[in-house]
Amino acid sequence: METVSLELQVESVERSIAFLRKEQMTLLRDLHLEVLSLQKRCAEVAEETELNRCCQQAEARLWEQECYHRELCKELSHKGALVGALRASLKNKERHFLEELKRRSHKITVLNTELQKQSEAAAYLSFQLHAARQKLHQQHHQHPPSRVSDRRLVPGPSLVTSINLKPKKTNLPTSQLHADCK
DSSP: OHHHHHHHHHHHHHHHHHHHHHHHHHHHHHHHHHHHHHHHHHHHHHHHHHHHHHHHHHHHHHHHHHHHHHHHHHHHHHHHHHHHHHHHHHHHHHHHHHHHHHHHHHHHHHHHHHHHHHHHHHHHHHHHHHHHHHHHHHHHHHSOOSSGGGOOOOOOHHHHHHOOOOOOOOSSOHHHHHHHHO
16 A cells, blocks of 8 residues: 555656646746846837937937027028118118219219310400411511511500400309319
8 A cells, every 4th residue: 555655646746746847837938928028128118218318319409409590590680680781871872972973963064064165265265366366467468567676466456356355254153163173
């Protein structure tokens, strides 16, 4: 009986060992699955951490770009105001320039008119002088002087009355003519 009981004990121990091996295999399989699950979760956490770090860097860059954009907007606004001021100044200078140009154009027209009048008067006086010289020359040949030393040009009364020495009148006062000539 002892052998039977020993055999039964051996069988019981073998069944227990088989059961324990089966349980150990199940436990090892479950542990392996748990390790795989934990590794997967660890990889996910590492990925989330990396994504968070990348997001924080992107947010920091975005903040810097927004600050830079605000500075550029301020500078653009300032330069826009400067452009507006320069345009107004340029328009004002252009208006003054056109007024000055108009004033000078009018002055040139007045001076050209006066010059033309004076040129006509000079031409007329030159013509009269030439005619008077011819008349004097003709009188000199008709009445030769008795002596050579008396050949001075002394205009006679007919010569003086034929020369009109009065210049033509202008529309401008003489003080303005002198001022315009300066």
